[in-house]
Structures are given as C-alpha cells and as structure tokens.
Amino acid sequence: MKAVIKSSPGPGFTEVDVPVPEPGMSDVRIRVEAASICGTDIHLYDWNPWAAGRVVPPRIMGHEICGTIDAVGSSVTDQTVGTRVAVESHIVCRTCPECLRGEFHVCRNTSILGVDRDGGFAEYIVVPAVNTWPLWEDCDPAVGAAMEPVGNAVHATAVADLAGATVVVMGAGPIGCACCAIAKAKGAAFIVAIDRSPFRAGLAMTMGADASCILEPGTSMEDVLRNVLGEREVDGVLEMSGAAEAIQTAVHLVRPGGWVSMLGLGDEPVAVDFSADVVMRGVTLYGIVGRELFASWEETTRLVRTGAIRMTSLITDRLPFTGEAIDEAVRRLKKGTSGKIVLTREGVRHD
Numbered sequence: 001m002k003a004v005i006k007s008s009p010g011p012g013f014t015e016v017d018v019p020v021p022e023p024g025m026s027d028v029r030i031r032v033e034a035a036s037i038c039g040t041d042i043h044l045y046d047w048n049p050w051a052a053g054r055v056v057p058p059r060i061m062g063h064e065i066c067g068t069i070d071a072v073g074s075s076v077t078d079q080t081v082g083t084r085v086a087v088e089s090h091i092v093c094r095t096c097p098e099c100l101r102g103e104f105h106v107c108r109n110t111s112i113l114g115v116d117r118d119g120g121f122a123e124y125i126v127v128p129a130v131n132t133w134p135l136w137e138d139c140d141p142a143v144g145a146a147m148e149p150v151g152n153a154v155h156a157t158a159v160a161d162l163a164g165a166t167v168v169v170m171g172a173g174p175i176g177c178a179c180c181a182i183a184k185a186k187g188a189a190f191i192v193a194i195d196r197s198p199f200r201a202g203l204a205m206t207m208g209a210d211a212s213c214i215l216e217p218g219t220s221m222e223d224v225l226r227n228v229l230g231e232r233e234v235d236g237v238l239e240m241s242g243a244a245e246a247i248q249t250a251v252h253l254v255r256p257g258g259w260v261s262m263l264g265l266g267d268e269p270v271a272v273d274f275s276a277d278v279v280m281r282g283v284t285l286y287g288i289v290g291r292e293l294f295a296s297w298e299e300t301t302r303l304v305r306t307g308a309i310r311m312t313s314l315i316t317d318r319l320p321f322t323g324e325a326i327d328e329a330v331r332r333l334k335k336g337t338s339g340k341i342v343l344t345r346e347g348v349r350h351d
C-alpha cells in the first residue's frame with residue numbers, strides 16, 4: 001500500500017510502498033477514507049526539536065483519521081467489518097495509576113498515532129479496537145477525520161460554565177474556531193477571537209465569535225483585545241496558540257477569579273508573573289491534553305450532529321489523498337489561509 005512516512009531524521013515526508021499491516025488479536029484494521037492535517041504534522045514535517053527528540057523514523061505519519069473497519073483481530077467481538085469509525089489517536093496503557101483512576105488522557109505511557117507508532121497517512125492502519133469511535137450513518141469521512149481535533153476544543157471548553165461568560169479565544173486555527181462554536185452553543189455572552197491571520201480571524205466569526213481581531217506585527221495583543229472588549233471583563237481565556245505573548249496576556253487580561261484553559265504548545269518556556277497575575281488574583285490555569293476518553297467524543301458527536309459546530313465551514317480545503325497533496329497542505333497551513341484541511345480518497349465531499 002501507499003503510505004506517507006518520515007523516512008529519515010530531517011525535514012519533509014516521503015511517499016513509499018509498504019506492506020498492508022495485519023491486525024493483532026485486539027486490533028482492528030481500518031481502510032482509511034479521510035485524514036486531516038494538524039499543526040503537529042507541521043512540526044513533524046519541519047522536524048522541529050520536539051519531533052527530533054520523539055520520532056524514530058521510518059514512521060507512517062497522520063493521526064486524524066476516518067475510515068471503515070476492514071478486518072478485526074481474533075479477540076475483538078464488539079466491532080464489525082464495514083463500520084465507519086473515527087480514531088482516538090492516543091493509545092493509553094490502561095494499567096498506570098492515571099488510567100486506573102479513569103484519567104486516560106493523562107496516561108503516562110501514552111503512545112500517539114503518527115508519532116510513536118504508525119499513523120493514518122496510508123491506505124490502511126491498524127489500531128486497538130478500543131481506539132475506534134463508531135460514526136453515524138452517512139457521516140462524511142472528512143468530518144469523521146476532523147472530530148479528533150474538535151475533541152480537543154470540546155475538552156478545552158469543558159473547564160468552566162460558559163453560559164453568560166465573556167471569553168477570549170487566542171489562536172483561531174481549527175481548534176480555536178471550534179472553541180468559538182462551542183462557546184456560542186454553551187451560551188457565552190461575548191466571544192472574541194484573535195489571530196495573526198486575517199483569514200482565520202474571519203473564520204472565527206463564521207464559526208461563532210462575536211468579534212475577532214487581527215494581531216498585526218509590532219502591536220500589543222493586550223491593547224488590541226482591550227480595544228475590542230471595552231468595559232467587558234474577561235471571565236475566561238481559551239489559549240490555543242502556545243505563543244509567549246498570548247500566555248502572558250491571558251493571565252494578565254482575565255478577571256480576578258477567572259480561568260485560562262491552555263492547549264497551545266510553544267517551542268520554549270514562557271515567563272509569567274505568577275505572583276501578581278495568578279496567585280494574588282486567584283486565577284485558575286488548566287492544562288488541556290488530548291481528549292477525555294470518551295466523554296469528549298460523546299460531546300463532540302452531539303455538537304457536530306446538532307450542527308452546533310458547522311464542520312462544513314471549519315473544513316475549508318479538501319485535497320486528494322497523495323504525498324504531493326500533503327506537501328501542499330503544509331504550505332497552505334503555514335500561510336494561514338485555510339481552516340481544517342482534509343485529504344479524502346476522492347478529494348471531494350461525500351455528503
């Protein structure tokens with residue numbers, strides 16, 4: 001089968017022929033119908049220090065996946081060939097103290113598809129049967145693939161009651177835009193998104209933000225936001241960018257007693273005035289990793305199926321399932337001129 005891999009330590013991906021994988025006893029094999037591209041894939045593509053320290057080539061890339069089960073392992077009794085599924089990309093050990101407490105998302109032995117083990121930029125992928133999430137009849141495979149990152153937004157927005165809240169979303173990539181939609185659905189009173197990309201700031205409005213701002217080079221993020229917020233106090237910040245200025249602004253901007261839900265990853269440590277901004281003002285910081293298994297998937301399904309998150313708006317680009325298309329997707333993501341980019345077998349919509 002064709003697969004897009006990291007072939008050696010260094011930038012870029014390569015399309016190669018590899019054997020079709022065989023499922024183990026408790027696995028299923030999925031014929032991949034759609035896969036979406038993530039910021040993490042850009043780090044892997046560029047081979048940043050995190051990727052260089054974690055990934056051992058050769059490795060099949062891709063962790064946002066939808067497809068149809070095509071074979072099941074001998075001990076799998078609750079999954080059927082022909083079922084269309086999305087895939088939870090974090091494979092957890094189920095034996096560490098966190099897993100035993102049911103906090104699977106912070107499993108200390110998490111293995112990530114397309115990072116620590118072979119992923120889904122391929123015709124087939126083998127995953128543990130427990131990592132599949134059955135989709136509804138007629139679910140567009142592109143939507144199925146993008147449910148994994150939307151699940152991150154569901155998790156990040158679950159930290160507080162958003163009803164009546166004034167919320168700032170920092171970083172309007174696909175997860176930030178999904179946060180806008182969820183905050184709207186949960187009754188937030190005022191949602192402001194901020195991003196460097198005018199396209200993404202616009203997409204945040206389409207998805208549910210009440211206002212959005214473009215962060216121009218040389219301007220202060222806090223000034224730009226205060227200008228839009230006027231007299232409003234910020235109850236919570238959804239920090240999806242990982243940028244140092246965003247994190248510093250978040251803890252400073254939020255009202256006393258407010259909260260910051262942090263999902264964005266930066267490249268280096270960030271200096272924060274914890275005494276003045278966090279401790280003395282009673283601000284709560286939440287680190288958000290992955291999705292709650294499987295509460296985030298249940299809530300994601302509900303929000304997508306009811307149309308609270310309009311996936312047809314969030315998915316802006318559909319490309320064919322080829323190595324060259326992934327190169328093109330990486331270029332587009334770096335330019336900030338797209339929302340979610342999905343590779344599909346046909347390069348078109350199914351719904």
Ligand SMILES: [Zn+2]
Pocket residue numbers: 037038039040063064149
């Ligand atoms: Zn991802």
Ligand SMILES: [Zn+2]
Pocket residue numbers: 092093094095096097098099100107108109110
């Ligand atoms: Zn564990």
